[in-house]
Amino acid sequence: MKLNKLILDNFRNYNDLDITFDKDVVCFTGLNGQGKTNLIEAISVLGLLNSFRTNNYDEMKKFGEEYFFISGEFTDKNDNRLSIKISYSDKKKKVTFQDKKILKFSDFWGNIPIVYLIPDESVITTGPPLERRKFVDKLLSMIDREYFSLLKNYSKIIKQKNKILFDLKKENSFQTEMIDVYNDQIVLYGSKLFEKRVEFLKGFEKFFKDILIFISDGLFGGSISYSSEMDQKSYSSDLREKLSVNKRTEVYRGLSIIGPHKDDLIFDINGNDLRKYGSKGQHKLFLVALKLSEIKYIKSITDEYPVFLLDDLYSEIDEKKSAKIAKILDEDIQTFITTSNSGIIKQFDQNNTKIFNVINGAVNLV
Amino acid sequence: MNSQSEILENLINNISKLPGIGKKSARRIAYHLINTSKDNALNTANSIIEARERLGLCIECFNLSEDKLCNICSDPLRNRDIILVIENFHDLYLFEKLKIHKGLYHVLGGLLSPLDGIGPGTLRLNELLNRIRMNNTSELIIGLNHSVEGDSTALYISNMLKDISIKITRLASGIPVGGEIEYTDEITLKQAFENRK
Ligand SMILES: Nc1ncnc2c1ncn2[C@@H]1O[C@H](COP(=O)(O)OP(=O)(O)O)[C@@H](O)[C@H]1O
Ligand SMILES: [Mg+2]
Ligand SMILES: [Zn+2]
Numbered sequence: 001m002k003l004n005k006l007i008l009d010n011f012r013n014y015n016d017l018d019i020t021f022d023k024d025v026v027c028f029t030g031l032n033g034q035g036k037t038n039l040i041e042a043i044s045v046l047g048l049l050n051s052f053r054t055n056n057y058d059e060m061k062k063f064g065e066e067y068f069f070i071s072g073e074f075t076d077k078n079d080n081r082l083s084i085k086i087s088y089s090d091k092k093k094k095v096t097f098q099d100k101k102i103l104k105f106s107d108f109w110g111n112i113p114i115v116y117l118i119p120d121e122s123v124i125t126t127g128p129p130l131e132r133r134k135f136v137d138k139l140l141s142m143i144d145r146e147y148f149s150l151l152k153n154y155s156k157i158i159k160q161k162n163k164i165l166f167d168l169k170k171e172n173s174f175q176t177e178m179i180d181v182y183n184d185q186i187v188l189y190g191s192k193l194f195e196k197r198v199e200f201l202k203g204f205e206k207f208f209k210d211i212l213i214f215i216s217d218g219l220f221g222g223s224i225s226y227s228s229e230m231d232q233k234s235y236s237s238d239l240r241e242k243l244s245v246n247k248r249t250e251v252y253r254g255l256s257i258i259g260p261h262k263d264d265l266i267f268d269i270n271g272n273d274l275r276k277y278g279s280k281g282q283h284k285l286f287l288v289a290l291k292l293s294e295i296k297y298i299k300s301i302t303d304e305y306p307v308f309l310l311d312d313l314y315s316e317i318d319e320k321k322s323a324k325i326a327k328i329l330d331e332d333i334q335t336f337i338t339t340s341n342s343g344i345i346k347q348f349d350q351n352n353t354k355i356f357n358v359i360n361g362a363v364n365l366v
Numbered sequence: 367m368n369s370q371s372e373i374l375e376n377l378i379n380n381i382s383k384l385p386g387i388g389k390k391s392a393r394r395i396a397y398h399l400i401n402t403s404k405d406n407a408l409n410t411a412n413s414i415i416e417a418r419e420r421l422g423l424c425i426e427c428f429n430l431s432e433d434k435l436c437n438i439c440s441d442p443l444r445n446r447d448i449i450l451v452i453e454n455f456h457d458l459y460l461f462e463k464l465k466i467h468k469g470l471y472h473v474l475g476g477l478l479s480p481l482d483g484i485g486p487g488t489l490r491l492n493e494l495l496n497r498i499r500m501n502n503t504s505e506l507i508i509g510l511n512h513s514v515e516g517d518s519t520a521l522y523i524s525n526m527l528k529d530i531s532i533k534i535t536r537l538a539s540g541i542p543v544g545g546e547i548e549y550t551d552e553i554t555l556k557q558a559f560e561n562r563k
Contacts, residue, residue, distance in 0.1 A: 157514055167480070181522050
């Protein structure tokens with residue numbers, strides 16, 4: 001997937017920007033606070049209809065303006081042109097894809113695959129289990145409709161059950177009829193989610209291992225394993241068992257504590273738990289490898305490379321490693337990079353690279 | 367008040383309380399009711415009064431009814447051994463239009479959704495249990511949406527009846543996961559009814 005043309009109208013600090021891209025590596029340089037990340041954000045919104053910065057479209061509207069409009073023209077691997085337009089005014093979002101209005105955002109997801117790596121995402125390797133589940137859930141929701149709908153139903157079931165548990169705790173009573181109703185569904189949907197996650201990991205880890213070894217110059221071997229309170233050889237029956245045994249505990253806590261919404265991924269580097277023992281550099285490299293694997297995995301499933309957005313990555317990565325990353329991104333993956341140090345772009349194939357300078361909402365070819 | 371008339375504002379206000387009608391449409395409808403012939407407008411008003419005064423709920427199945435028993439429950443040709451459980455009057459209307467169900471109905475009045483404050487006590491579940499016990503019903507067809515709320519209600523009903531000997535079936539394939547009966551076309555609904563299991 002390639003982005004050929006980007007139009008921004010009242011988006012963040014942009015008035016009216018109309019810019020075309022004809023190279024696979026696009027670099028936005030410039031001082032801080034000029035609007036580099038805003039550009040990456042706009043591209044991600046075109047593909048995901050959500051911003052990695054905020055859930056509130058109002059924040060993306062230029063200060064003091066009434067509306068914003070953004071549009072993108074992409075081409076897929078078969079040279080089909082894909083056009084997406086998003087406008088926002090009066091608190092209303094209007095999205096058209098191929099000039100047809102999108103009524104449900106989830107119907108659109110996956111049409112324009114995007115993978116981004118922004119500094120905030122360091123929580124994937126350093127943060128609580130929730131962040132790693134989000135990583136998997138977001139990726140699978142984008143490429144697997146069934147996973148998305150399983151996850152949506154599962155989350156609803158947990159919310160409903162939580163309300164029951166909360167009420168029972170408040171009333172200091174213990175009735176299980178309603179808990180049973182939701183537990184039955186947790187087993188049904190939960191074991192399917194588990195199966196899909198494990199199947200995903202099997203395919204994903206292959207890419208991951210190779211990439212981590214490659215970008216670390218053979219220094220680091222990594223692995224990813226699924227971690228759960230349930231016995232993974234008999235997940236479904238064990239889940240049923242644990243839900244049944246823990247009913248009182250759950251009522252006491254007023255919260256649903258058993259199920260795949262508590263599962264985690266364990267990241268190992270050279271045989272040690274990255275979260276406990278990893279150095280800062282190892283975390284960074286692990287995260288980069290995760291994202292590069294995401295790109296390869298999406299390609300292996302959908303046969304289309306996503307557009308890759310890299311925000312401020314290179315601030316902490318040395319030239320040798322940047323060269324390695326550039327090598328992986330070489331094959332036909334359109335990559336947008338923001339950096340205040342345009343030197344690192346030397347690592348990329350210069351014939352296929354374009355550098356833009358960003359100054360206060362104006363973008364100019366260097 | 368900065369309006370043309372307080373009576374008019376009152377009318378608009380009441381119309382805008384109807385589902386799916388905003389202030390703008392309410393104003394349009396109000397103008398229409400005033401511009402149209404007086405007979406037309408009063409007929410509408412009278413229908414509302416008549417519906418509210420004369421329509422109640424059937425004491426057996428909670429369908430709409432002018433009498434204690436609705437047209438379906440008092441029809442001697444309907445099969446009393448089979449009850450089709452549905453969410454609301456509108457679903458009953460859809461099933462009746464298709465003429466595929468020869469038995470009786472039970473209108474629950476909603477689906478279980480603790481988040482919306484709808485628990486078992488809010489729905490007509492005890493009434494269903496009593497009916498099945500009193501009449502020795504032989505088959506219960508669950509005609510609820512395949513959503514989390516529909517599934518939860520179906521599970522609750524099955525658990526509630528587990529000590530009673532009754533055949534329980536559920537409208538099966540056809541209605542897509544997460545699908546609502548209201549949005550299912552007639553052919554799919556017919557298939558879902560025939561393929562129940
Ligand atoms: N809604 C908005 N309207 C106008 N300007 C904005 C808006 N949101 C952010 N900005 C401005 O954008 C700039 C930050 O842009 P950003 O892309 O994050 O900078 P960088 O070039 O460092 O990546 C700041 O100057 C900020 O004031
Ligand atoms: Mg930035
Ligand atoms: Zn009746």
